[in-house]
Amino acid sequence: MDDIEIEFDTDDGVKADVLIEGLPGIGQVGKLVVEHLIQELKAERIVEITSIFFPPQVLIEPGGVVRLPNNEVYLWKGKEQSIAFLVGDYQSTSNEGHYLLCEAYLDVAEELGVRRVYTLGGYGVGQIVDEPRVLGAVNDRELVPEITAAGAVMTGDEPGGIVGASGLLLGLAKRHGIEGVCLMGETPGYLVDPKSAAGVLAVLSRLLGIRIDQARLAEHAGEMEKILEKYQEKYQEIEKDREEESLNYIG
Amino acid sequence: MDDIEIEFDTDDGVKADVLIEGLPGIGQVGKLVVEHLIQELKAERIVEITSIFFPPQVLIEPGGVVRLPNNEVYLWKGKEQSIAFLVGDYQSTSNEGHYLLCEAYLDVAEELGVRRVYTLGGYGVGQIVDEPRVLGAVNDRELVPEITAAGAVMTGDEPGGIVGASGLLLGLAKRHGIEGVCLMGETPGYLVDPKSAAGVLAVLSRLLGIRIDQARLAEHAGEMEKILEKYQEKYQEIEKDREEESLNYIG
Amino acid sequence: MDDIEIEFDTDDGVKADVLIEGLPGIGQVGKLVVEHLIQELKAERIVEITSIFFPPQVLIEPGGVVRLPNNEVYLWKGKEQSIAFLVGDYQSTSNEGHYLLCEAYLDVAEELGVRRVYTLGGYGVGQIVDEPRVLGAVNDRELVPEITAAGAVMTGDEPGGIVGASGLLLGLAKRHGIEGVCLMGETPGYLVDPKSAAGVLAVLSRLLGIRIDQARLAEHAGEMEKILEKYQEKYQEIEKDREEESLNYIG
């Protein structure tokens, strides 16, 4: 396999106006929003991306069927616009892989004819926020008025930058001539945060000019939290086992 | 040398129906089962795999002769079927290497004409299990009835997935058109576990339709445990030395 | 993108006699000096370097516009000499990347016709130094008299060598037929140190034969320290979030 494998499910020359990224990250904010959008809009998967930069394991689906960790692109064709969504199991396990994967995502975006990328995430503030703001960042100064008009706050005061795909996609998109907008919901950082996600979704909906029912978002978040708790326990055990195992080899 | 070197011991165009993987892992369950099978069936080595992704060291065999860490494929030609076994000293030391090694194993499997891969391992539950179950996972939904009929339990409830070669081989095999079945014996995770291995062997024997004497399995496990204890002590010392040594260089 | 991307802002065949490196490092000494020089001399940017070896993130500029982490070369054309400056956000995140980036910097230096590289840094002594010395190191014995005459001390007693770009550039420059001089201001190591920077600037000015107003250096350092404090707090939070997040994935 190549270091990164991109496979289109269809040969139909599918097109999209914008790409919205919601990979796993702080507070699962981006993931919550994009998975909600995919469900509500009934978007269809069009691309699967696998890579040696993802964790070396498979995931077990209900029923016991395994699959490789992947990132996927979904497509929704509306009357006035088509929207592609980027979601997935993991981000890169290495620094260099982050760059190479984001370039791959942008290759897909170019092939789809995408003119703007939205990246969604949480902005960890380390404590519960009563009224979480949606912070914005862009890769072109001309986008600022549009973003602030939609309700995002441009503080220009986020030291440390934007880490991972949500940041890199914006920075690299510029070189592809693609506009980039990042929306970050303030969040404690250590909890799945549907409230923060709702705020991001509200701003995003305004920017896209579409209406999305939010009712199921909190419900979805509740389920996610339950699953995460179980995963977390398990993952810690497995990691512990792996560490012990490294002392257990017969040479 | 190439990053991964595959060397066949013979030019004879050897063939196998299935490949059974038992590389080191949780509770050494897979390793115990496959090494037992190789001994009982008197399988012969047909392939050696070495790689820069294995630990940078050699192993000392009794008598003082060293050899590179490797993974090996053994072959048993039965009347009705031929079975290849994948065993070895280590798994990859890097995430990316895991993917690349598993692809290499599948290249070998394709060359052998393998139609199904079994991967064997332990499923760490963190505590002693009185009656360890054998959990199953497959890379194709159609395999489920066959696996459960043989006694494996498909809970579909293994969060965290299957880490390392046992998982990746299944995920990647699908792309090669090869069926994949993973059998995991429940095990505490921090002990060599012949009881868990016996459970896995029982299910596997039913699936393969062969009878294997289990008598020597426990015995073999006993020896393994003694060796492991010694290795473990030694390895910890060596690791400690290596750490200290890194402060000991003359620059 | 290539692993390292070098982009000249102009096609004008710009030339420089020397290149002065001031990338982030111990006490930010080199960074302080070179950023001060760029401001005082009103040098202009001529090259941008981005790389998969930099951290996988973007930085947010005031106003909310993001940019990729980069290293930059600035140029000042004086009457008698032209000076290029190398500054940037980060050094490499991997050992191998350090070598490859330094080779890339030297490719730029060669293209500019540079005959000498100055690398500036702090030399951590672990405690406050009343009168910090400027320690010197060179890549050619014949440079020693010139450097000591300018006030640098050649103790030849810096065990551990010079880590990162300030060291590697000197070592690799020799192969390109480029002279290399490293000036290190003694500094506690854990503080931004304008006093140490002032010492380095004094020696460097003598070597270059130019006069630089130092007034704004301390001021600049004061601002830097304030920013750093904020960044540091934030960075620690983000790192903490990232660690937690790695346990938070839905598999």
Add this chain to the structure above:
Amino acid sequence: MDDIEIEFDTDDGVKADVLIEGLPGIGQVGKLVVEHLIQELKAERIVEITSIFFPPQVLIEPGGVVRLPNNEVYLWKGKEQSIAFLVGDYQSTSNEGHYLLCEAYLDVAEELGVRRVYTLGGYGVGQIVDEPRVLGAVNDRELVPEITAAGAVMTGDEPGGIVGASGLLLGLAKRHGIEGVCLMGETPGYLVDPKSAAGVLAVLSRLLGIRIDQARLAEHAGEMEKILEKYQEKYQEIEKDREEESLNYIG
């Protein structure tokens, strides 16, 4: 630069019968022996090896002149045999680099026409040994009688194998048709150990059929220990600084 650069100092088609490796390692045993041999025999440098797999820094020689970390091959032409020595500052910083560097060393050995490689090291036993034995390991069973006759002990009981170049060179040499012998002096592991080195030197001298004055070995070790103490202190400070520095960047 290439990942690994090998440069011969001469075009003279130099040849050697054996190559003796003494890179840094446990107790500095191998390094002590080979540096002593180079001095006593007045061997001359013939090859320099630099690599992106070495630490990203330069070393400062007395007088303040820097040089890249390297590994070097020295040659001694005796009346009846020619001996090449492999010494150097560091081993690889990455697992994969270990393999690739050892392959490069063997390429040099092949070019020199070497028929046997000796690798020297310490075998850490975790405590002071009154009469340290010299343990042997070989890459071909036929070498055992010769090695034991020279005084090495083949216990065949070194779990954990031989880590780093001393081990890998043996394992990889076999593929090049080169005999490999490893001699390991028992040593506590955390001290520079001239006594252990003297034992290794005695066995090695018998194998080579040469007489070496040992008088200066202990003296040399004494100096090395003093230098190491200083380096160690410094290195720890520098590492500490580097860690702190990583929080000190202006983004």
